Amino acid sequence: MGAVLPLLALRAFVETGRHGSLKAAAAVMGVTPGAISQQLKLLQARTGVVLFTRTPHGVALTPAGAQVHPALLRAFDQIQDSMATLEAIHARQTLTLSTVPSFAASWLVPRLGRFTERHPAIEVRVEASSALADLRRDRIDIAIRHGLGDYPGLVSRPLAAPVLLPVACPALLAEGPPIHSAVDCLQYPLLQDSDRSDWSLWFRALGLPPDPRVERGPAFDDDVLLIRAAEAGQGIALVRDLYVEAEVASGRLAVVLDHPWPTRFAYYAVTLPGAEENPAIAAFLRWLQEEVEAPTSAL
Known part of the structure; x- marks a missing residue:
């Protein structure tokens, strides 16, 4: 027997044996009964074995045919199951997000269930990192970052501008020089986020020139640690207004400068050019904007 298996003829044999009818087998395979008959003749000629006998109601397996039919039936059913799995994998898309x-933790993950309910065929994978990933190299579909929206070679869509407040321990401010404008904050130690970006972005958004003092000071991976360091009088922290409501209300922290928030300093959804041609990416971007604009959604 040659190396090439007569798969079409074997399938005709399996379906004919399953249904006991050439016509029914032809309907399953989408061909004519004559084509099924031709394939069975080719298979019988190749094996030298008679596989069917005619009956008043159709055809029946011969003893030789009945001996091999169950194994071939299982084999083709397994092939069909494997094809269904491949089709399901193709239909199910994975969307990879990168964000801080x-x-x-505070905004995206608690809401992801709503996206999954609306788009069950799209699997979302979240990578949490402070650094802006290389979208092409790291195969990131959407990056959500806060900054000024300047991402060369990428498309950035503004989402919302959360308010970050410069706060410090009242005792530290009472003992130090007065603060009348943003540049006066540089007279104090600046408590930094993990990648030392928030202060420099804040000063840039306010139109201030670069200053090496902006990136100096201890850095903290977590906002809670940043707030505790400010309470201990270690310097000025730039943190979300929502995170320090209790500390400011109790007097443990004071707002250093009541300055209008620069709206350029916002959260952005960042993608490669042309990314919205991917239906999954387009769907997530639409959902993301809807969530941001919801009345109860505070970034």
């Missing part, structure tokens, strides 16, 4: 840990 604080945004993922």
